[in-house]
Amino acid sequence: xxxxxxxxxxxxxxxxxxxxxxxxxxxxxxxxxxxxxxxxxxxxxxxxxxxxxxxxxxxxxxxxxxxxxxxxxxxxxxxxxxxxx
Numbered sequence: 001x002x003x004x005x006x007x008x009x010x011x012x013x014x015x016x017x018x019x020x021x022x023x024x025x026x027x028x029x030x031x032x033x034x035x036x037x038x039x040x041x042x043x044x045x046x047x048x049x050x051x052x053x054x055x056x057x058x059x060x061x062x063x064x065x066x067x068x069x070x071x072x073x074x075x076x077x078x079x080x081x082x083x084x085x
Contacts (some may be wrong), residue, residue, distance in 0.1 A: 021029060 018026070
């Protein structure tokens with residue numbers, strides 16, 4: 001894809017970027033790109049760690065979750081069996 005580009009081409013591209021964004025905005029742009037790359041790398045590492053089963057734990061047993069009991073509250077917009085007068 002980039003086989004035909006030489007050093008002069010990159011200098012022209014850099015000059016166009018400087019004209020579009022301005023020299024003052026380039027450090028902020030580079031900082032935000034670095035932070036985005038850091039966040040992306042961290043998320044990819046977290047996803048890989050989630051895929052690994054824990055040591056000594058049977059994955060079939062670990063994936064079973066207990067049911068969560070829910071309670072309906074009258075003051076939260078739900079319905080209640082008791083009447084308030």
